Amino acid sequence: MERILFGDNQFFGVNHMSEEKARAQAMRFQDIREIIKTLDNAYDAGIRVFMCTTHERVGEVCDHFRANPDRYPGFQFYPCMPYAHKYANAVTEYGMTGALSKLLPGESKIGSLLKGGLSLARMDMESLAGMLIDAEMQMFNGLSTPIIFIQNVVTDLILGLGAYDAFRMFADHVKAKYNAEPGFITMNLPRLLDVLEGIGIENPIICANINKIAFRTAGGLDNYEKTIAERKFRPIAMSIFASGAIPATEAVEYVCEQKNIEALLFGASSAGNIRNTVDLINKYDAQFGRGSALAAVSPQVSV
Amino acid sequence: MGISHQAILNSTSGIELVATCDSTPLVASVMGRYTKARSYSDYAEMLAKEPLDAVVIATPPKAHVPMVEAAIAKGLAIFCEKPFVLETADGIALAKAAETAGIVNQVGYHYRFVGSFVHVKSLVDAGILGRIHHVTAEAYGPVVLRPKTGSWRGSKQTGGGALYDYATHALDLLNYCVGRPDTVLSASLGSVFSEEVDDEVYALMGYDDGMTATLQVNWSDESYRKMSTKLTLYGTKGKIIADRQEVQVYMREPRPDLGLNQGWNVRYTTELTEPVDYYLRGEEYSAQIEHFARHVAAGDKATRSTFATAVEADMTVDAIRAAATRDAIRIDDGEMVAASTQTRARPRTGLARLFGKSQ
Known part of the structure; x- marks a missing residue:
């Protein structure tokens, strides 16, 4: 797994600290060229992974990367599905069955059966889950997606309900169909790890909020730190700055100091912030005895 | 749910x-x-x-x-x-x-369990705003964006409508922070897309001590990603603007005992939110169940x-509904309207009449 992953919250009006800031970002990034420009900056700073939701606008980003493979050698996508608001809004508007028939592609079997009036009750959950995953994955066709994640809203709902089979179904499907590893995003890290181990998903990839001020670390920060130090899994830290509540230096030092954290996910809008964050990660990785996060940082282009 | x-x-x-x-x-x-x-x-x-x-x-x-x-x-x-x-x-x-x-x-x-609003309540109770003379309670979101919906939210009989489903949150938050209004001075319920129910609600409410509050609700606003609720409180000593994410406080004089400087003070949800045992979609949903x-x-x-x-x-909702059916006061259509009608027909003469002199 790559050490530094670039996130997408800033592109879609998500900011946990300020609605005004979120709105300003939504305005700036409604032009897809601004998103591409920012991803170019991330690439040029040495970042090779875009970890993104299956927001419909990511489809446009994918089109760009498919069209320009020579500009982005080695670039990978880590899709995170589903983009929950798409589903929540569709269910609010059309009801459960209506939402499914809207969201599944028209030519899919379930989509046409639903449109033909088959009741949900008679459906096989596993094939439904597979079809929903496939619908979300369509936009990544032809791109490299070595890890595919379930978004925290769904992970944590399954976790809360105890419907653990669903984790198994997801893992099996992404392995079989996409030759990818399953990843799990959660706000309940220790609890989720217990469950994944319990159903035999070994050394799982888990992405969770890990930050100094314990923002959204359900179960408690002490428990998080202990879990990361002592348990066998592949943690990815997200929300490391807690939306800007922690000064960058302190924030990066805190996550780099926990040596078992395999990857760091962050989002930023400006070339300067991207570069600074990458430099900070490299600095603290070196300080805590980890090799440089990025093999080819700041390549000097010779003319 | x-x-x-x-x-x-x-x-x-x-x-x-x-x-x-x-x-x-x-x-x-x-x-x-x-x-x-x-x-x-x-x-x-x-x-x-x-x-x-x-x-x-x-x-x-x-x-x-x-x-x-x-x-x-x-x-x-x-x-x-x-x-x-x-x-x-x-x-x-x-x-x-x-x-x-x-x-x-x-x-x-x-919303009574959202960290930022709990903080607002504590600031109000500590009296930092002096005499509060006006409060605005707002709620916006993307619930009904087209004429037809298949959900109970679009039906009056089952309790749909922005007044019941959205405005109640803003009203309850108002009640939680400053108490229930005593009167509804005026109100308007409007449809943006729905056939049976209201999609937007605006009301002006009064308190017996002279304070007023406005309610502004619209659940047909696609520019919001999800429901967004906001409270603004105006007092003789300062002002508070709060939503889920942050609390902005303007103080005319400092309150060192509460760590408040003169001018703007901002606190974020990241520091105001108490951790929960299990998280799903927002701390407040777990926090209210843990509280229960x-x-x-x-x-x-x-x-x-x-x-x-x-x-x-609910009582405030009833009063808003009643107020919304009252006759509005028409803006007096005396000479002014005659004048503006003429303005449209014959600008020069109209303006001349309006200003009482020849142009």
Whole structure:
């Protein structure tokens, strides 16, 4: 797994600290060229992974990367599905069955059966889950997606309900169909790890909020730190700055100091912030005895 | 919403989920597969067979009254989703019955558990604003964006409409922070897309001490990603602007005892939010259930959002609905209108009349 992953919250009006800031970002990034420009900056700073939701606008980003493979050698996508608001809004508007028939592609079997009036009750959950995953994955066709994640809203709902089979179904499907590893995003890290181990998903990839001020670390920060130090899994830290509540230096030092954290996910809008964050990660990785996060940082282009 | 409730109940320490009830056979059967809890499709049967301490009611509002009555009759603690009931008279009766029966009761007004708004309440209680003379309570979101919807939210009979479903949150938040208004001075309910129900609500409300409050609600605003609720309080000593994410406080004089400087002070949800045991979609949803569980365990009836406080929001809703049907005061159509009519027809003459001189 790559050490530094670039996130997408800033592109879609998500900011946990300020609605005004979120709105300003939504305005700036409604032009897809601004998103591409920012991803170019991330690439040029040495970042090779875009970890993104299956927001419909990511489809446009994918089109760009498919069209320009020579500009982005080695670039990978880590899709995170589903983009929950798409589903929540569709269910609010059309009801459960209506939402499914809207969201599944028209030519899919379930989509046409639903449109033909088959009741949900008679459906096989596993094939439904597979079809929903496939619908979300369509936009990544032809791109490299070595890890595919379930978004925290769904992970944590399954976790809360105890419907653990669903984790198994997801893992099996992404392995079989996409030759990818399953990843799990959660706000309940220790609890989720217990469950994944319990159903035999070994050394799982888990992405969770890990930050100094314990923002959204359900179960408690002490428990998080202990879990990361002592348990066998592949943690990815997200929300490391807690939306800007922690000064960058302190924030990066805190996550780099926990040596078992395999990857760091962050989002930023400006070339300067991207570069600074990458430099900070490299600095603290070196300080805590980890090799440089990025093999080819700041390549000097010779003319 | 019932599925989120089940997930939270299943994961909150101090709660043992022993039975669930859903009238949709699909939901009941799918959920039945994954939980140790017994599943029912008839709540009366569940109440008769299961020895329970508490029930959580997360149905559309139309079904609340008989379920709450049945649970009160069994002496169970009750957490009921909002809006509480469709008829305020029913709400008053249920609040009284719960009080008489001595049961712990709570309504799911989750904004009372959002860290930033809890902080606003503490600042108001500490008197930092001096005399508060105006409050604005707002709620916006993307619920109804097209004329036809298949959900209960689009139907009047089942408790749909922005006034019941969205405005109640803003009103309850207003009540929580500064108390219930005494009057509704004027109100307007409008449809943006819905045929049967209101999509936008605006109201001006009064307090007997002279304070006023405005309510601005629109659930047909696609520019919001999800529901957004905002409170602005204007006082003689300062001002507070608050939403889910942050609390901005403007102080005319410093309050060092509270760490408030003169001018702007900003605090973020990241520091104002208490951690929860299990997180799903927002700390407040778990926090309100944890709060309920603690009160049930302690037999403490003073929950932060009781049937009685929920009824206060419903009473305001009724007054807004009544005010919205009153005749508006027409703007006097004397000489001015005649003048402006002429203005449109013959600008020069019209303006001349308006200003009383020749041009």
